[in-house]
Amino acid sequence: MKVAVIGGTGPQGLGIAKRFAIEGVKVIVGSRKEEKALTLVDETKKELKGYDLNMVGMANEDAAKEGDILILTVPLTAQKPTLGGIKEFCTDKIILDATVPLETAIGGKPYRFIDLMEGSAAERTEKILEGTGAKVISAFCNISNSHLANIPNEINCDCLIAGNDDEAKNIAAELINKLPGVQTIDCGILEKSRVIEKITPLLIGLNIKYKSHYGGLRITGIPQFEQK
Numbered sequence: 001m002k003v004a005v006i007g008g009t010g011p012q013g014l015g016i017a018k019r020f021a022i023e024g025v026k027v028i029v030g031s032r033k034e035e036k037a038l039t040l041v042d043e044t045k046k047e048l049k050g051y052d053l054n055m056v057g058m059a060n061e062d063a064a065k066e067g068d069i070l071i072l073t074v075p076l077t078a079q080k081p082t083l084g085g086i087k088e089f090c091t092d093k094i095i096l097d098a099t100v101p102l103e104t105a106i107g108g109k110p111y112r113f114i115d116l117m118e119g120s121a122a123e124r125t126e127k128i129l130e131g132t133g134a135k136v137i138s139a140f141c142n143i144s145n146s147h148l149a150n151i152p153n154e155i156n157c158d159c160l161i162a163g164n165d166d167e168a169k170n171i172a173a174e175l176i177n178k179l180p181g182v183q184t185i186d187c188g189i190l191e192k193s194r195v196i197e198k199i200t201p202l203l204i205g206l207n208i209k210y211k212s213h214y215g216g217l218r219i220t221g222i223p224q225f226e227q228k
Contacts, residue, residue: 001175002027003025003026003071005017005029006060007060007074008037012073013074014029016071017044018044018149018151021053022048023178023179026055027053027054030064031058031060032060036057038057048151060082064089069096069172073099075104075105076099076102079128080124083128087128091133091134092135094135096137096172099141101121101197102200110204111204113198119191121197123193137161138160138197139172143157144213144216147216153181155182156214158184162193169186
């Protein structure tokens with residue numbers, strides 16, 4: 001299984017790519033410009049030279065074509081054009097969407113949320129990819145870049161996911177649970193992404209208030225995702 005991180009050269013995307021590669025997953029780092037992806041992959045391999053990383057860099061379109069599971073890690077403003085560029089390669093694939101509609105997209109505060117016509121960024125992705133058979137799952141919205149970059153320490157957070165396809169969520173959970181310290185919590189249908197995404201600006205606000213970079217979320221009293 002190859003995981004393609006679309007928009008994988010930003011802090012979130014590269015952090016996710018590094019974490020999965022360390023766990024032995026075949027990772028493709030996608031970027032709008034192939035050269036940038038290749039450069040960052042080369043730098044990552046030097047940075048993490050103690051690990052045997054199976055990681056390559058490609059343009060987003062090539063990454064989407066080659067990847068079995070795609071992880072979308074782009075800002076809200078880049079969501080629509082990025083998906084438009086890779087749509088033809090998304091047929092019947094699982095798409096993990098980490099997009100959060102923050103007010104920074106329009107020059108506002110990072111702890112404020114933008115309400116989208118579709119209800120959530122993940123539902124917007126589903127709408128854009130309509131007709132491809134892609135299974136869209138909201139994921140990684142609430143795990144901070146600092147946690148991802150804090151290698152080799154465990155990620156002390158839950159990963160809340162939501163999607164309409166149970167089989168796709170099973171596959172996604174098996175992948176996500178490879179990350180040390182992460183527990184996957186199934187929140188239900190994709191519509192639940194409206195709530196999941198709104199948790200992120202709250203966490204950002206708390207990190208600002210308490211001068212932290214590691215504020216995260218743990219759900220208590222609920223079992224970790226169980227494959228069906």
